[in-house]
Amino acid sequence: MSQNLVxxxxxxxxxxxxxxxxxxxxxxxxxxxxxxxxxxxxNAGDVADTLILIVSGELRLVAPSGRAVDTVRPGETLxxxxxxxxxxxxxxxxxxxEGALISLSAEALNTLWEQIPPAAALLEMAxxxxxxPELREATEALGARLTTPIESVRHPRLRRxxxxxx
Amino acid sequence: MSDQEGLTEHNFxxxxxxxxxAVGSSLFEEGEHGEELFVVVKGRVLLSRRTQAGENxxxxxxxxxxxxxxxxxxxxxPRSASAIVTEDAEIVRVHRRMLLExxxxxxxxxxxxxxxxxxxxxxxLRRARDLAGALGAYERGEGDAAVSAWLDRYDAVGxxxxxDPLKPWLPR
Numbered sequence: 001m002s003q004n005l006v007x008x009x010x011x012x013x014x015x016x017x018x019x020x021x022x023x024x025x026x027x028x029x030x031x032x033x034x035x036x037x038x039x040x041x042x043n044a045g046d047v048a049d050t051l052i053l054i055v056s057g058e059l060r061l062v063a064p065s066g067r068a069v070d071t072v073r074p075g076e077t078l079x080x081x082x083x084x085x086x087x088x089x090x091x092x093x094x095x096x097x098e099g100a101l102i103s104l105s106a107e108a109l110n111t112l113w114e115q116i117p118p119a120a121a122l123l124e125m126a127x128x129x130x131x132x133p134e135l136r137e138a139t140e141a142l143g144a145r146l147t148t149p150i151e152s153v154r155h156p157r158l159r160r161x162x163x164x165x166x
Numbered sequence: 167m168s169d170q171e172g173l174t175e176h177n178f179x180x181x182x183x184x185x186x187x188a189v190g191s192s193l194f195e196e197g198e199h200g201e202e203l204f205v206v207v208k209g210r211v212l213l214s215r216r217t218q219a220g221e222n223x224x225x226x227x228x229x230x231x232x233x234x235x236x237x238x239x240x241x242x243x244p245r246s247a248s249a250i251v252t253e254d255a256e257i258v259r260v261h262r263r264m265l266l267e268x269x270x271x272x273x274x275x276x277x278x279x280x281x282x283x284x285x286x287x288x289x290x291l292r293r294a295r296d297l298a299g300a301l302g303a304y305e306r307g308e309g310d311a312a313v314s315a316w317l318d319r320y321d322a323v324g325x326x327x328x329x330d331p332l333k334p335w336l337p338r
Contacts, residue, residue: 081284081291084281084284084285085288117269117272118270121266121270121280124280124281125240128240128280128283128284128288129241131284131287131288131291132237132243132287134291135287135291135294136246138291138298139294141298142298142301143215153304155310155313157317158301161297161300161321162297
């Protein structure tokens with residue numbers, strides 16, 4: 001077990017929320033990958049089932065049209081929900097500046113569950129909890145943006161979607 | 167053992183004591199600290215929030231077979247809404263401490279339940295993003311097709327599907 005890897009992991013959410021012992025346990029199941037400029041880390045349409053932590057360098061998110069939409073930088077995390085509920089990437093991830101990433105796939109998380117359940121439990125709780133601020137923010141933003149009464153929304157489907165559930 | 171195996175025999179939600187609550191009972195108040203998830207077995211519970219003007223606005227009604235409080239279970243903190251019983255109800259409480267004890271105790275059913283709660287949250291987040299996308303497209307006057315494209319994604323994960331991960335757990 002590399003102490004450097006444990007220290008690197010502990011700087012990223014959700015690992016930063018865990019006791020160091022759990023980070024050390026989880027570190028045995030992550031992968032470290034070097035990336036060079038132009039490397040494709042994932043393609044739009046691929047199964048998104050992996051948590052990716054950018055340690056150094058940068059990862060550009062590129063739409064199918066070829067337009068660069070966003071950049072993931074050192075210290076930033078991508079795909080925290082993937083290991084728990086895989087979806088599909090809507091953009092490709094292409095290395096824009098050489099560096100390294102750490103990843104945890106759904107399969108690796110399952111293996112962690114099988115071999116060290118307490119560490120997996122704490123990690124998955126923290127991964128799930130990391131969705132909460134984004135969910136609260138999205139809900140708040142929705143409420144704040146709806147400055148006009150729902151009844152005055154002229155799009156019937158949107159009006160129905162915005163109405164409180166009864 | 168698979169995630170779902172043994173649910174009928176050892177499902178701690180089905181085995182848990184049910185609490186009966188009369189109309190008007192409060193489950194929790196907005197702003198109050200929470201660490202529990204509630205399953206509505208019978209009856210109805212109204213979720214409401216206070217606006218900046220101090221007015222209470224209905225957010226959703228949770229019917230039998232629904233759940234509320236899943237955020238507090240995974241990340242304890244202030245409740246984002248108030249919950250009040252609007253039709254005599256039976257509920258089951260799942261406290262974070264109980265779930266953690268079962269997880270640490272290597273209970274495979276607790277693992278499956280945690281995964282289901284996480285998936286419920288993720289689906290809610292995806293729905294909120296899609297609805298925000300539809301509203302944004304509408305406000306920017308991007309036209310019906312653009313709004314509908316967002317709503318197609320939103321409807322693809324319908325209200326019922328959001329609850330799907332938890333369905334095997336819910337008392338019938």
